[in-house]
Amino acid sequence: MKEESAVEVPQPLPSGPSAFIPAQVILDEGARQEVMTDTLLSVSHADHIATIMGLHPAYLGCFLRTQNALLQPDGPLPLPWRHYIIIMASARHQCSYLVKLHSSAFQLAGGDESWLRGLHCAPPKIQRLQTLNKLLAHRPWLITQEHIQELVCPGADPRWSLAELIQAVVLMSHAHSLASFIWGCGIHPEPDSTAEQHPPSASPAERLAQPPPPQREDPNRQEWTEAVNEVQLLMEKMMLVQQQEEEFTPEEMVTRFERERTESILEPAEVVRAALPDSISRFVQDPDFIYQDFSPRGEQSPPTMRAQDYSWEDHGFSLMNRLYGEMAQLLDEKFQVVCALTYHTMAMHTHVDTSTLRKALWNYIHCIYGIRHDDYDYGEVNQLLERSLKVFVKTAACHPEKTTLRMYSSFWRQFLHSEKVHVNLLLMEARLQAALLYALRAITRYMT
């Protein structure tokens, strides 16, 4: 057991739901989108996540539906267990927001308080999920049917049923991807929880040093024009990509995929790992297991997953539908909504077809998780996603806890915050789908 590392320093209450996005902006941009939707009104208390997501009401609706379905009483796992699994999963990404939220929900649901003392106090059945949790969070491509078998096969004791397992898998990957969103948007802890969470912007010093993303009201002239040019450039590229007719040799395509995958410069620079606060570390085993570039070249490493061979629409859904039907429908709807979400705007431009850009983001995230779409030219990723964006996306997806305000504000400087949140949504869902696909594929293999 670690001893209490520090005295709690009183901190000013963070204002607004996010460290990255000024509260005023959320109100302004939200108002434009009729934030007061039924969905928001129906939840009695809009937490910070919902507030931020409220910038995209169409998405928020199905997100809440999914989350409610996950945490409503129906289902194979008891309610406290579900909260505990979320705690366990979000702890992997050091997301104290979720840990807090679900710790109290866990107690409310009648969970045994002693479990909160740490993983070792939880029932062995939950502890057995650790490996899967770890892999799902960081390197889902390593999940094999043996992992599933270990948990499910009749000899295993205490044994997981497939229905329980699939719910646990959804819960875990939901929590992992939600952690990405929370870090990626710099969401503050809820005011009622004690401010133990260091705001994602790291030190207050940095926050002071870093000017907030330029607002239209006071554009730093030069920076502003520069930024405008960037948008212009990006739009031109998108047009180009859309019209592109040129042919590439397959070898070229493979190389491009590989290149995107292995751009190791994108690793966040600071590798210095602060010791985890005890409130989180007690839910984590093997904290040194983190994301590593997916590499199919290694000896025992698995081959690239082809999206055509195991897709959500065909295979993932069918399996999920069988084991956890309601959730399959909800997730399917959520994926569809997030993929179709667009306002045809880019920064100051309207009536833009952003599909290529969204596709590029989606496939890039799948790419860093080792999923390859045969029919996608990964050169587009390189053209459309600027370096700073890639840094942000990769960090938020793979090492969410290392996301900083600097990363958030350095990409797409002239874009609206709601558009950046849109990026985060895509990121979260693409990540969720990737993790689910690997887990479901393993389950399929186990079943056949």
Place this chain on the structure above:
Amino acid sequence: MEKMSCPSTVSGRTMFCHLDAPANAISVCRDATQVVVAGRNIFKIYALEEDSFVERLNLRVGRKPSLNFSCADVMWHQMEENLLATAATNGAVVTWNLARPCRNKQEHLFTEHKRTVNKVCFHPTEVHMLLSGSQDGFMKCFDLRKKESVSTFSGQSESVRDVQFSMKDYFTFAASFENGNVQLWDIRRPDRYERMFTAHTGPVFCCDWHPEDRGWLATGGRDKMVKVWDMTTNRAKEIYCVQTIASVARVKWRPERRWHLATCSMMVDHNIYVWDVRRPFIPFATFEEHKDVTTGIVWRHQHDPYVLLSGSKDSTLYQHMFKDASRPVDRANPEGLCFGLFGDLAFAAKESLMTGEAGRKPYPAGDRRYPIFFFKKPDVTEQFAQVASALSVFESESDGSSRMDWFIKTARRYLLSGKPFAELCDHNAKVAKELNRPQVSTTWTMLRIMFSDPGNPAPPANHNMSKLGNIPLMNRYSCAFFLSFCPSFHSVFLPSIHSFIFSFYLSIENEETEGSDGQAEYLFGDAELDDDDLYSMEHENQAEEAEFSLPQEAFPLRHEIVDHPAAPEPPAEKPESPQVSGSEAESFCLTPMESFSLISVSQLLYQPQLTPSFFSPVVREMLDHYAEQGDVQMAVSVLIVLGDRIRKEIDELTQEHWYMSYIDLLQRFELWNVSNEVIKLSTCSAITCLNQASTTLHINCSNCKRPMSNKGWICDRCHQCASVCAVCHHVVKGLFVWCQGCSHGGHLEHVMEWLKSSNHCPAGCGHLCEYT
């Protein structure tokens, strides 16, 4: 090479060969001698020999095969021996000419699609026409002579999963989409589809035209259904629907068998099923050889219904002979079971099974065998085994426990108003107990204890205490007592009672020690058993009814307060001032206590911390529980009896719902009076107004037979009093009873009296009236 195999070749056997890699699709050439297998890492042609597959050609050439070889689909031209087309996962459409002299047989490469091509399809009669459907939402028609697409059909950015040329209509093709739609196109009109309809929820993975019936299209979707559509009518009409157990990946009509089709699934299920669409509940035949999902199925010859080829992800290629298929029908036991409205049970089973147990014990309650009153006419085209079944109906015993007798009796005997609260509870508890419903009975008793006034719970307790040796009662007893109920209140009451008694001894022993809180907590823990345990206990504990003596013993003592003048009005009558009625009850309850010899004065002076509102959540939960269990009677009765004590706690709509259900039930059992009482006592405006509806009575004057138009009791035409009692000659303003023979009548009670002593009409008309 050109040997046409005739349809009757049933030679061959079930056989398979190992492929090097999982297959994605297979296709046969026209003369059924060769089959092509395509997948991500395989593209080979096998010859079908008499008893084995022989590899003929590997089309995957080159040192580092490109993604163009990674096939999602393959089709062998049905007219041109040497022509093949593949759909690649990277969006390329490739044609292959086997007649090319070099090793690389690739002829054309079309890279017009942006995303994966899911399907390619040659025109059945036109040599040079190839159609493709892709994930990017476009279908393209290629002219192989021109080396480019001649027309593009847009599916409005919905991914295309399958395209199929119609067998009979030269220009028509069908396309199925990821959003569940199916579109029909005319190949000459690329601007707009001819027709569109929604076939499935979720993607439609496949479609297939019937080889003979020109209008029939079979579609299979992720929603696990196979549907057959009649396209000849104006609107596509679903004529058959087969529900399978997994998403349907491929569907193929069986040649020469009008009603049969073969399906395989996308995931989880590895078998190939052949269905008779008219018998959608059980497959006609099943092939169970594959170890992983089947990805391609094709009938070997277009006129031979007995041989099916299939490729699978388990890297095998199979030839299935129909004679080796398993027939699930043979193993199925056709049985049906259904409950009737009055608790009867109908059971149908195969006759052979029923006769087999002729010597069985007859069901005591009566078992009627019904003659089969209709037969399904055997259809010779249907190759299903015909089964005759026998139908038995079991009638439930008239006095069986499944009946609702208890409901009727309870409804009749419950008292809902008109007496002090505590008495109502006691009375109802007694009723429930007599009807052998201990749980309900205990609930009533407990309600009384909780909601009667502060001092009130003491008498039974004190009474008991006095037996135990007259130890002065401490406040905390009642506290501990209350708390002990709370945790498991909604589940079951017996254990609570146990723990209650237990707690008593406990607190007596610990009397000197401070800390009723500690005890209370302990009791909380004690009562927290599993629900299951509690229920089982309930049944076992019937014998232990002595335990109930505790609340029961209180009854005789209660009578002292029965006729207390300050008895509160039924709470329902003071809906506007719940607080007032509460305090009223308080004051009323306190007074009789003082005359109660067994109660010590200190007890009376004690102001309890647990106000009745403390229990409200628990009681609410309990009511919910009862309603949930279907005992809405209990919920409503308690609601009425408790009145304002609980009403505010329960949401208006729920209350209304309960009332409505209960009233509905009462009316079904023709308990009109009770139902009316409930309506009257209810506090929901929506319920009370039930009594306000259709309250108008139209009456005619008994003298002039004209309608009485004005209010009052005098007819404005003949100026006489209408409806005068024949006995007392006063106007009847309440219940009027009249003889249907002579139409004289009067006050109900007067007529009753009269007819007791006389047979003749009181009006003197001489009619012999009867009162029954």
